[in-house]
Amino acid sequence: VVSWNAMIANLAQNGAHFEAIRLVIDMQHSGEVPNSKTFTNVLPACARVASLKKGKEIHALSIRDGSYLDLFVSNALIDMYAKCGRLDIAGRVFKESEKDQVSYNTLIMGYSQSSCCKESLHLFLEMSFVGIPHDVVSFMGVLSACANFSALKQGKEIHCLSIRKLFDTHIFVANSLLDFYTKSGRIDTARKIFDRIPNKDVASWNAMILGCGMQGELETAIDLFDLMEGEGVDYD
């Protein structure tokens, strides 16, 4: 089993999703029994190719051997259903399972890309209410949700909270803040944050440039682009 699992993990991590899924079938044909690690290895592959059918089969197998009770498995199931666009099922698995920080983050991320962005905000508040601390991923998810349903007020509150928790200097959170403020039309605020990021990465530049572009500040966008070239950033 271990070597099958290792092969499946490698394929899934290298983007060979269909091959990874294929290998789970092959392993069963050769008489091996997939276990909880097999499931957590293959579920992200199902998620990325949005294969709800295969994902459900894995879900069924995990119920049969009881491994759906494993946090790694239930979290991977939540992610798989969310990425397949079935937030209803993701939410159901979430509700029925044990929950940790990753469970909350996974569902926050899932909802932030959906039409129920507000749900991300609920979960973000709920997790700290039940005593699970926020981390970088929680902040990225909830900020992305606020950006997508233009919740300027709530997003600002999250920004304040991130400052208090010292998350605002983390590059990923800072980039999420840029995305949030540019999408909310606050180029000035975004620019202030941008200028204070000491270690800007390509995503920081892209968020800022595209943000200016979307708000019609084309001059600024072009200036920024020249600046970026000057800094020797590997842009795309």
Added chain:
RNA sequence: GCCUUAUUAA
């Protein structure tokens, strides 16, 4: 010896 969530347009 293998395991889940992670930022920038479409």
